[in-house]
Amino acid sequence: MDGVTTRILEVPTRAADACPAGSVRQKLEFRSGNEAAALAARDIGYHVMGYFPTPPSTEVAENLSKLQAEGQHQIVMIAGDGAHGAAGICYGAALGGGRVLSATSAQGLLYALEQLPVQAGTRVPMVLNIAARTVSGPLDIRGDHSDIYYVLNTGWIMLCARDPQAVYDLNFAAVKIGEHPDVRLPVIVAYDGFFTSHQKRRIQVFDDPEAIRSFLGERPPFPSPLDTEHPATFGPCMNDSDLINNKVQLSQAMEAARRVIPEVFVELERMTARAYPVLDAYRMDDAAVATVLLNSAAETAKEAADDLRAQGERVGVLSPNVLRPFPVDEFRRTLRHVKAVTIGDRADSYGAGGGNLSLEVRAAIQIDPENDTRVLSRIYGLGGKDFLATDAEQFFALALTVAQTGVVAEPFAYHGATPGTPDSRPRSGLPPIPAALLSRGMAHVRRDEASGRLEVELEPLWKMTQVPSRIAPGHGACPGCGAFPTLHQVYNVLEGDVVVLFQTGCAMAVTTGYPATAHRINYIHNLFQNGAATLSGLVEMYHERVRRGELPAAKDITFVMITGDGGMDIGMGPAIGAANRNHRMMILEYDNQGSMNSGAQLSYSTPFGHRTSTSEVGASLPGKRYHHKDTAQIFAACHLPYVFTASEGYPEDLMRKVAKAQWYAKNEGLVYGKILSFCPLNWQTADDAAQPVLQAAIDSCFFPLYEVERGHTTITYDPGATDRRHFVSDWLKLMGKTRHLLSPENAEIVAGIQAETDRRWARLKAMHEHPLL
Numbered sequence: 001m002d003g004v005t006t007r008i009l010e011v012p013t014r015a016a017d018a019c020p021a022g023s024v025r026q027k028l029e030f031r032s033g034n035e036a037a038a039l040a041a042r043d044i045g046y047h048v049m050g051y052f053p054t055p056p057s058t059e060v061a062e063n064l065s066k067l068q069a070e071g072q073h074q075i076v077m078i079a080g081d082g083a084h085g086a087a088g089i090c091y092g093a094a095l096g097g098g099r100v101l102s103a104t105s106a107q108g109l110l111y112a113l114e115q116l117p118v119q120a121g122t123r124v125p126m127v128l129n130i131a132a133r134t135v136s137g138p139l140d141i142r143g144d145h146s147d148i149y150y151v152l153n154t155g156w157i158m159l160c161a162r163d164p165q166a167v168y169d170l171n172f173a174a175v176k177i178g179e180h181p182d183v184r185l186p187v188i189v190a191y192d193g194f195f196t197s198h199q200k201r202r203i204q205v206f207d208d209p210e211a212i213r214s215f216l217g218e219r220p221p222f223p224s225p226l227d228t229e230h231p232a233t234f235g236p237c238m239n240d241s242d243l244i245n246n247k248v249q250l251s252q253a254m255e256a257a258r259r260v261i262p263e264v265f266v267e268l269e270r271m272t273a274r275a276y277p278v279l280d281a282y283r284m285d286d287a288a289v290a291t292v293l294l295n296s297a298a299e300t301a302k303e304a305a306d307d308l309r310a311q312g313e314r315v316g317v318l319s320p321n322v323l324r325p326f327p328v329d330e331f332r333r334t335l336r337h338v339k340a341v342t343i344g345d346r347a348d349s350y351g352a353g354g355g356n357l358s359l360e361v362r363a364a365i366q367i368d369p370e371n372d373t374r375v376l377s378r379i380y381g382l383g384g385k386d387f388l389a390t391d392a393e394q395f396f397a398l399a400l401t402v403a404q405t406g407v408v409a410e411p412f413a414y415h416g417a418t419p420g421t422p423d424s425r426p427r428s429g430l431p432p433i434p435a436a437l438l439s440r441g442m443a444h445v446r447r448d449e450a451s452g453r454l455e456v457e458l459e460p461l462w463k464m465t466q467v468p469s470r471i472a473p474g475h476g477a478c479p480g481c482g483a484f485p486t487l488h489q490v491y492n493v494l495e496g497d498v499v500v501l502f503q504t505g506c507a508m509a510v511t512t513g514y515p516a517t518a519h520r521i522n523y524i525h526n527l528f529q530n531g532a533a534t535l536s537g538l539v540e541m542y543h544e545r546v547r548r549g550e551l552p553a554a555k556d557i558t559f560v561m562i563t564g565d566g567g568m569d570i571g572m573g574p575a576i577g578a579a580n581r582n583h584r585m586m587i588l589e590y591d592n593q594g595s596m597n598s599g600a601q602l603s604y605s606t607p608f609g610h611r612t613s614t615s616e617v618g619a620s621l622p623g624k625r626y627h628h629k630d631t632a633q634i635f636a637a638c639h640l641p642y643v644f645t646a647s648e649g650y651p652e653d654l655m656r657k658v659a660k661a662q663w664y665a666k667n668e669g670l671v672y673g674k675i676l677s678f679c680p681l682n683w684q685t686a687d688d689a690a691q692p693v694l695q696a697a698i699d700s701c702f703f704p705l706y707e708v709e710r711g712h713t714t715i716t717y718d719p720g721a722t723d724r725r726h727f728v729s730d731w732l733k734l735m736g737k738t739r740h741l742l743s744p745e746n747a748e749i750v751a752g753i754q755a756e757t758d759r760r761w762a763r764l765k766a767m768h769e770h771p772l773l
């Protein structure tokens with residue numbers, strides 16, 4: 001696999017010979033790239049981190065949460081409502097004059113993208129770690145460079161780290177480069193998702209806080225809105241002639257970075273004895289052919305180069321340690337004597353005949369009169385596809401042939417794509433299922449003319465087993481996962497044609513591993529910040545095509561969006577947008593109290609004090625530090641025809657509400673349902689503990705069951721009325737994620753959870769009893 005090498009590689013340096021031993025005390029650790037980024041953040045002592053979990057970079061925040069729980073740092077860690085929000089948090093914090101950090105990948109980076117030119121354009125330094133990953137769609141969580149290539153035009157400096165050691169080192173360099181008064185730009189440290197972010201290597205970390213302090217110095221006092229003695233306007237409206245001048249300054253700052261970066265690298269090298277030339281050139285001195293690769297694949301290519309050198313071929317490897325500013329002169333100089341080069345890109349710039357690295361190397365050498373290097377551009381390793389030494393050998397072989405013949409027969413191609421065969425078919429599974437088989441009349445909905453509300457009669461539960469499942473077994477969820485009982489209960493009572501849209505999350509990820517699908521009805525995925533908008537577009541197209549007679553009205557399709565609670569953080573805006581427009585559709589949120597699919601990070605629905613991977617528990621941190629979001633009330637405030645809460649632990653209550661929801665979604669407009677759903681893996685319970693745990697959450701009134709029908713609130717299950725009401729501690733003691741709360745030193749936290757639960761319940765009861773609410 002690329003990124004893995006057992007050999008000690010020769011590190012070509014300029015200044016290393018002058019200072020073979022570093023001047024700073026260091027210690028050896030065994031760390032992955034994400035861990036290295038977190039350790040660097042701890043050692044730098046940032047003021048603020050704004051983040052939103054996006055694998056594979058998520059571990060940076062997770063590791064920092066662990067370190068914080070152990071009392072190892074005091075960075076203020078703020079979970080954004082999405083990567084866009086996180087980028088906004090970082091921008092505001094960085095304007096405030098302290099040091100700021102973030103980490104993201106792929107969709108997160110693209111979601112934040114709009115914020116990046118704002119920050120560069122107003123010249124506000126910070127550091128962003130990117131564990132590079134494939135951009136959706138289709139969704140692929142593994143590594144390539146399609147995300148970082150989007151950032152190349154934003155005005156951020158980009159340092160590239162080929163291994164965990166470089167991740168650690170370049171984070172320090174990033175702070176110093178970005179804060180240099182001639183530069184004053186935000187800086188990215190980009191490393192390969194999974195290949196570097198997750199693979200552990202031996203690395204040296206600083207064991208000398210004083211040396212770090214003196215290397216970094218104080219953050220220079222750039223203008224800040226917190227300086228109230230000197231009021232200023234940050235980000236004025238700026239048209240044409242001024243705007244172009246602003247961009248000239250940004251371009252000049254990038255040019256200044258060309259000078260500053262090597263200076264900082266030399267200073268870093270003096271401390272560590274590790275060299276980072278702007279362009280890493282391996283065995284290039286007399287190379288006749290070369291390959292150019294970014295990040296971890298370059299390490300693999302070095303192994304192949306060694307083997308070919310042993311066979312007498314004069315080959316070398318080039319890999320930029322800095323992608324912005326692009327090392328134009330270094331490429332020109334190094335390639336002058338090279339006859340042919342294969343440039344590999346782990347992302348395509350579709351239609352341009354190569355990826356960005358390839359295009360920029362070509363541009364750099366094209367205007368160099370001394371350069372006659374022939375170039376082959378190859379796209380490789382997309383979606384995390386391995387790049388092995390044999391692949392590198394093929395790259396060298398291509399270049400060697402061109403060097404011998406002088407002819408570039410195929411300037412651009414994909415490397416490693418596998419052509420399909422016309423007769424290959426997806427694996428067989430349960431067939432799609434027509435609506436006729438699903439219309440089984442399990443719920444009978446009647447409108448009470450006097451009250452205007454709906455009444456539902458359900459068929460007995462045993463009959464529900466006769467309804468063929470819209471979702472097939474064979475998904476990849478954890479044993480005991482509550483998302484599937486929830487879906488089955490929902491699907492049992494829905495009648496007729498249903499089109500579902502799943503937002504990103506566990507229920508989506510475990511049901512659609514290409515080429516298989518567990519969905520037997522029409523299913524769409526969109527990114528979880530935008531599902532509601534997408535479904536609303538589909539709903540309106542449906543009704544318009546019915547109106548035009550292009551689709552049969554008789555089908556009467558029901559449109560349902562399935563989302564997790566994390567999806568209702570990042571996707572809140574579009575969901576409220578759809579609610580305000582009141583489209584005829586349902587949004588059903590299965591709330592498992594965290595962003596589980598990305599590794600159990602906190603969501604705003606995670607309750608106070610609960611342990612997640614970004615609200616760790618330790619001597620200095622008692623779990624999440626603010627109360628859970630009351631999503632149902634937010635949607636009730638949108639004056640929807642129907643809002644409800646439910647749980648798979650109370651199936652009849654849930655199914656009655658879903659039947660009502662279908663009626664309202666067909667006849668009146670948008671319905672929102674929040675459904676408490678069991679996650680044994682991350683709640684740290686036995687797989688079969690759903691019933692007692694959900695029951696306790698409901699009986700403690702932490703998760704009340706109620707509905708808001710045409711503006712009227714009705715509690716559908718009152719534990720107090722049947723003497724079943726418990727304290728929240730009776731619920732908290734059932735889960736591993738909350739057990740720490742029961743220790744005496746956390747008594748105040750539990751009292752706080754109880755008080756907030758009582759307050760919300762009392763408010764709900766008052767609404768239930770009030771004739772207008």
Ligand SMILES: Cc1ncc(C[n+]2csc(CCOP(=O)(O)OP(=O)(O)O)c2C)c(N)n1
Pocket residue numbers: 052053054055082083107108111504505506507527528529563564565566567568592594595596597598603
């Ligand atoms: C813009 C963007 N940011 C982050 C992610 C990473 N991500 C994928 S699934 C997920 C968690 C979803 O949480 P939730 O909606 O609660 O569903 P669950 O996984 O808990 O079922 C996250 C953070 C992403 N795919 N896109």
Ligand code: SF4
Pocket residue numbers: 476477478479480481482483506510592596597678679680681682
């Ligand atoms: S992590 Fe939780 S929500 Fe995700 S599949 Fe496993 S049990 Fe289900």
Ligand SMILES: [Mg+2]
Pocket residue numbers: 564565566590591592593594595596603
């Ligand atoms: Mg969730």
